[in-house]
Amino acid sequence: MPSDSLQRFHFRDSPVRGELCQLTQSYREVLARHDYPLPVQVLLGQAMAAVALMASMLKLEGSLILQIQGDGPLSLLVAESNERGELRAIARYDHEAVIAGDEWTALTGQGQLVLTIDPDEGQRYQGIVPLEGGSLAAALGHYFQQSEQLPTEFFLFADSQAAGGLMLQVLPGHDDGDDPDLWPRSVNLAGTLRAEEVLALSIEEVLYRLYHEESIELFSAHPLAFKCTCSRARSENALRSIDMDELRAIVREQGGFIEVDCQFCHQRYRFDSVDVEQLAHDALTGTDSLQ
Ligand SMILES: [Zn+2]
Known part of the structure; x- marks a missing residue:
């Protein structure tokens, strides 16, 4: 079974990089504290994977907080991670209104996605976009597009036992010698990922299945863990x-x-x-x- 970890990789000689993460124990610790219905569990897992991926890009010490606020059965979801890979998450929802099989749009309704960077020292930064697209991954892609950040795509998965995600990002520094098709190709290949692959295989195996025809450099793994920052x-x-x-x-x-x-x-x-x-x-x- 995959452990709670995150690994970065990059496509050699290109400005495209990625990160893959898998969560089992940390996700279960979040689920153990509340009796969430499965559709809410899945969204919590996806949100935890997303904040783990984004927090590891922080160039400062502090937290990255993802909030989903909507008028659907799920009124609030908060997931938080810091640069050390310490995660926590919580959801508020109307127990009567969540129906088995509910997904993103049915759960959240209309609302907004808020991303906050809360440095240990210095000023908070907050960005807000409407909830758009048919999934959390799509809403996050939209967020990066709206805030004119580097093109970034997310692929997020969770079931009742594990969660995981893949993030791909284009870095500045593209030049004519680069493979211009690499970005769309790597995104399309990532689109073929299935939940059972991300949640059950090792990170190396997932990357091999996706990108064995590409030249990839994989960096060392960072541990992820549940840790509440309350005091x-x-x-x-x-x-x-x-x-x-x-x-x-x-x-x-x-x-x-x-x-x-x-x-x-x-x-x-x-x-x-x-x-x-x-x-x-x-x-x-x-x-x-x-x-
Ligand atoms: Zn606490």
């Missing part, structure tokens, strides 16, 4: 956005504490009235308790 400090930040008097009222109502429940991993952070007064004090004195 007590982040929960404090969430509490700071609530009005202090309202916060005190909640603490009183709940018998002396407030709990922040991480929806990604179910970790609970408990704050008692002393903690809440400390937050109020920090707000007054401008102390930033973030480490």
Whole structure:
């Protein structure tokens, strides 16, 4: 069974590169925390594969967050990865409304796809496009086109056990000596990929099946893993956005504490009235308790 990893490759002597990733354990850890119906599982898996592929291109330390917001049975999906390949994901949906066999359009309805790059240091960048195309892969291809980034194509797969994806990208630096047909050819070949190949074969085997007639250089594998980035400090930040008097009222109502429940991993952070007064004090004195 494939392990959780990502591998880059490039077509020799050409400006086309690619990445393939496979997720089993990390995907199962996400599924184990909620009772998702299969159509939602599949989209979560595809979204996890997509953020793993995109985050590995980040040229900075930080997170890449994919959000799907729609008016269909699936109202929100969030998948996040950082440059170290640490992944988490969650979905909100109407249990009654999701029907077996539902796919992209039936699940999401009309809405938007939001990509956020959240560097550990520096400013956030966010891009938004309407949900278009018949799949998450198509919507992401559309995103790259709209934001005038490098031509990029995604091929995403998931079932109830594993997820995986392939990304192809044209880099700047095309010259007349290059094979002009390589990009459309590599995309067309990738279009023949089947889920059972990506989810069951090794990355080397998948690449061999697709591109054995091309000259490919494969780089070393990067591990991927489930890891939630929640923390007590982040929960404090969430509490700071609530009005202090309202916060005190909640603490009183709940018998002396407030709990922040991480929806990604179910970790609970408990704050008692002393903690809440400390937050109020920090707000007054401008102390930033973030480490
Ligand atoms: Zn968490």
